[in-house]
Amino acid sequence: MCDYSLHAVASRPAEVGETIVSTTFRGTSTRGFASAADPTVAVCLLPGTELAFADNVRYDNRWIWTRTVNSRVGKFGKIDPHIPDRHHDAIEFPDGKYVLVTQLVEGQRATVLQLPVTQPLGESKPQIVAGSRPATTRLPTG
DSSP: OOOGGGTTSOEEEOOTTOEEEEEEOTTOSOEEEEESSOTTSEEEOOTTOEEEESSSEEEEOSSSSEEEESOSEEEEEEOOTTSSSSOOEEEEOTTSOEEEGGGBOTTOEEEEEEOOOOOOTTOOOOOOOTTOOOOOOOOOOO
16 A cells, blocks of 8 residues: 555555665655656555565655664555554555655565465454364265
C-alpha cells in the first residue's frame, strides 16, 4: 500500500525479486519507492514485505545531516495508523527501530525479498490440533 500522500501518483504493487529505488515523486514533497525501470510510478508495498538494501540505510531526520542505520534488511510496515494526515509507511529494522519511508535518502536501491502471505477473505485454513485426527466423511456403500 502507498501512503495517503501518494494517492495522486500512478502506482502498482511490488513484485518479488524486483529492484526498487527511494525517490521523491514529481508534484509531491513525499518520498516513496519506484521501480528502477520507471521512476514515475510508485511501487506500493504491503505490510510485512521484506526488503534487502544495497547499502546500509540512510535517512534524514529533518536536519541538514543524514543518519545511517547499520542494517541492510528491513520489513515494511505502518506506524501510528490511528493518527490521520500523517505519514505511516515505515521500514522496521532488526534492532526494532523504524524509519519513515518519506525520510529515506533518495536513490537507495532495495530488492523485494518476500511479500507477505495473504489470504482472500472468507477462506480459512484448516486448523490441526496436536494429537487429533482429521475428520473424514464416509460415503454410503452399496
